[in-house]
Amino acid sequence: MNKNLAIILILIIPSFLYGQINENGLPFIKNYTAEEYEAAVQNWAIVKDNRGVMYFANNYGLLEYNGANWQFYDNDRSAAIMSLAKDKSGTIYYGAAQEFGMMLPDSIGSLKFYSLYNIYNQGDADFNVVRGVHTISDRVIFRSAEKIFSYKLPLDTTNLEKIKGEVIVYEPETSYHISFDIYNKFYVREKGKGLMVLKNNKLELIPGGERFANNKIYVMLPYDGERILVATREEGFFLFNPEDEEPSIESFQNEASELVHISGSYGGATLSNDRFAISTLGNGIIIFNKEGKVLEQLNENSGLPDQQILAINYDDNSGILWFSTGGNGIFSANINSPFREWNRINGLEGVVADVIHFNDTLYVATSSGLFYLEQNNEGFMSFKPISEINFESWTFNKFLPPSGDNEKLLIGTSRGVFEIIKKKISQLESGGYVFKLYQSPSVPEKLFVGYGDGIGAYEFNEKKDTWKYLGRNDSIINTIRSIYEGNNGEVYLGTDASGVILLDSLFAPQLTVIDTAQGLELFGSEYKIYNINNDIVFASGKGLFVYDKQNNKVSPYIKFGEEFSDKDFAVKYLSKDYNSYWLGLYPTDLKKNKWQGVIKLTETETGKFEQEKAFAEILPKKVPLIIYHSENSVWIANEKGLYKFDKDMVKDYSSAFNALITNVHTKNDSVLFNGVFKLDSDSGIHVSLTQNAELIPVLEFKNNEMTFEYSSTFYEFEEKTLYSYRLVGYNEKWSKWTTETKFPYTNLYEGDYIFEVKAKNIYGTESNIASFEFIILAPWYRAIWALASYFVLAIVFIWLIVKINTRRLKKDKERLEQIVDDRTKEIRMQNVELEQQKNEITEQHDRIADQQKHIMASIQYASRIQEAVLPPSELLEDLLDEHFVLFRPRDIVSGDFYWATRKANKTIIVAADCTGHGVPGAFMSMLGVSFLNEIVNKLDTIHANLILNELRDSIKNSLRQTGKDNEAKDGMDIA
Helix, strand or coil, rough: CCCHHHHHHHHHCHHHCCECCCCCEEEEEEECCCHHHHCCCEEEEEECCCCCCCEEECEEEEECCCCCCCECCCCCCCCCCEEEEEEEECCEEEEEEEEEEEEECCCCCEEEEEHHCCCCCCCCCCCCCCCCCEEEEEEEEEEEEEEEEEEEEECCCCCHHHHHCEEEEEECCCEEEEEECCCEEEEEECCCCEEEEEEEEEECCCCHHHHHHHHCCEEEEEEECCCCEECCCEEEEEEECCCCCCCCCCCCCCCCHHHHHHHCCCEEECCCCCEEEEEEEEEEEEEEEEECEEEEEEEECCCCCCCCCEEEECCCCCEEEEEECCCEEEEEEEEECEEEEEEEEHHHCCCCCEEEEEEEEEEEEEEEEEEEEECCCEEEEEEEEEECCCCEEEEEEEEECCCCCCEEEEEEEECCCEECCEEEEEEEEEECCCCEEEEECCCCEEEEEEEEEEEEEEEECCCCEEEEEEEEECCCCCCEEEEEECCCCCCEEECCCCCCEEEEECCCCCEECHHHHHHHCCCCCECCCCCCECEEEEEECCEEEECCCCHHHHHECCCHHHHHHHCCCCEEEEEEEEEEEEEEECCCCCHCCCCCEEEEEEEECCCCCEECCCCCCCCCCCCEEEEEEECCCEEECCCCEEEEEEECCCCCCCCCCCCCEEEEEEECCEEEECCEEEECCCCCCECCCCHHHHHEEEECHHHEEEEEEEECCCCCCCHHCCEEEEEEEEEECCCCEECCCEEEEECCEEEEEEEEEEEEEECCCCCCEEEEEEEEEECHHCCCHHHHHHHHHHHHHHHHHHHHHHHHHHHHHHHHHHHHHHHHHHHHHHHHHHHHHHHHHHHHHHHHHHHHHHHHHHHHHHHHHHHHHHCHHHHHHHCCCCCCCCCCCCCCCCEEEEEEEECCCCEEEEEEEECCCCHHHHHHHHHHHHHHHHHHHHHHCCCHHHHHHHHHHHHHHHHCCCCCCCCCCCCCCEE
């Protein structure tokens, strides 16, 4: 059957043959293009080594992917690598055109092609392409159409003669086709002969194996621990148990067998949970269970751009299915994730506003209309539109009449309210935009309708199966996004931007607006009302708030945790599922790049809530619009699409993975380490996760600037993996978590260092710690010999300094001694001169003292004379009644005087202040007293002015004062 015919059969095969394919949605699939990994588009084999690094057999060579970077290895003996395998130690083996061998690390951690065929035969090859490589027990087997080479493990690369001597070569009678390793046994189909097994180093036909002489086998997989599943191109599936005493090959026909048969099988993988995956050349990947029921299909209906699958590999640890296509590079599908995606590929158009499960059918309301989930003609589950509603749809409501029978499904749209009856539409009314439908719990026949500009209600007549419009509350003109009726019939209305409105009843004219005045900050849109354990809780753009109706106050709702009411997170949606609450969050400030998405809160026995957000990390970082719970699923919608979370699927979010150091180089791009640690043992060279002590690099000081590159072997949204690192010996503190995969260190001091890095995946699980140890030598000027030289030079220098200083001090001492002698002589001479000056001063002092004594005696005598010329006290007592005289000369003799007399019955009293003090002033006072006696005695008429004028003339005459500028101005002031 040729490929074109198979494709035609795929298109015409009836869908009833298959179950509901992809009934859970599409797995998250990532495409790695040839432009990204910079090699050929086609890849023929995929394998993962013991470290977790992925390898791909590419048309141009060998590709390596470590979770952060791609590495290409070029084989100069044969460009295209066609097959890959690994042994228990993690060594990678390859097959190529007329070439095969293994990948071994060199001393700096670079993988190198190590040709085994070149050891076997250095001449021209007598075989073509090695399309199969297998490791079983203690052997590695390379299969081409012309020959099979079997080598004993481990391969001691230090003993080439031993390797060459232990190889076993098998040659077919016709040609070998496809080979497999199942349950640690090697199987190969020989064309025209059948299926053979390797036993005791001999190939022999299995019992009944001749059935496959002309029936091409492309897949053999472990089936149940004993039996083997065989997929052929011509006759579909078979099962057989190679351990039976008389093995029988049984046909195993089912829907998967039929689909694989017409799709052109090419490879396969055993999955977890008793599932199998078969890759095809014309219909993508088919996933089925042990009964042969097709569960999923990854092809163009799943969004794959290419139906031709060339290689497939399943990683049981992570649950990721790796595969490559004929024209679009490499893919990874996270088929073990509890999350699946629904989008335009599944027929879903527009932004999802609401989801509901009703009468075994899932309905979705979107901005493009109403859709329901159903199996299409190809057997795939997809969404189909209900053509009558091809406009904006916002909300569903399951309306249960008071009798409890004949539940109805209603939908609110931009054109009113409709009833959905067996995927058909019946319109209740065309009242404009309807954002919320709510059945009254107190009056169950009533339906509250939240419009774009108010609130209204309908009443259902169950007997007549009719609806009656009850009108609107004219007091409300806001857009209503949420409705809740309290125990006493009060109605809460969540608006789009104006907070919450409280009514005593739906049509009550009086209303209470709950906003900033009550403590509810107005931020964001769509205020929603929830009853959480009898607390009235508002979800807003600033988090969760609880309403105290009695006091009309709003306060933060902290029972879930303070972070949900700290005003940094907006709560877009909240739903309850048993003892858990699911919150749709986004940061109030999107620029802060805070976490957004869905978080699950589970109440513990203590009443506190545990957070679980690992499961939702894989969703696009968009604001959650709806969270809907069905029996065993949670449906989450955001602007990127609709997502289904399977609550029954158990995923181990703590699965171990490795952090890797992928490259270490210095500032001049000299590579110190290229990603693969080498381990030399008695059994040969192997790849190791840890550094061998013998390979610790010792660096010159000039290489003290280094850059470390790193990655991790976690492949779910690996671009979101975080890293933290430290350099022990430089800084013991771990760095902040970052998505960067390299970091440089500059100007490192000499010493021993260990660079350590760890990774944290999207689920918060941390990897092991990868480390790289190195030593930086001191610069020559800080080497031990240099330091010893510095010590010796320092001693010599100190000795020279001491010697020079000693000589200098000796000379200084002699010079100082001479100076001291000279100074002493000078001092002695100065002492003699000082003694002579002292004697002269003493004689002068005595002479001055004697002179002073005589002068003082003269002044004392003058004082007595001055006192004698002053009026006596008896005269004053005679002239004056009560009086006193204050006369206090500054010196012994005074320049001041007083004078008194009586003439012609007139008493004349004079107080005078003469120019100068002391002796000069005393002379003036004597002149004044003499002249006054003379003047008063000679005047007949006594007047003060006459006396003063006469006195003035007498003083001027006696002192010869003419009034010239340069003469003395002596005189006295008199009263």
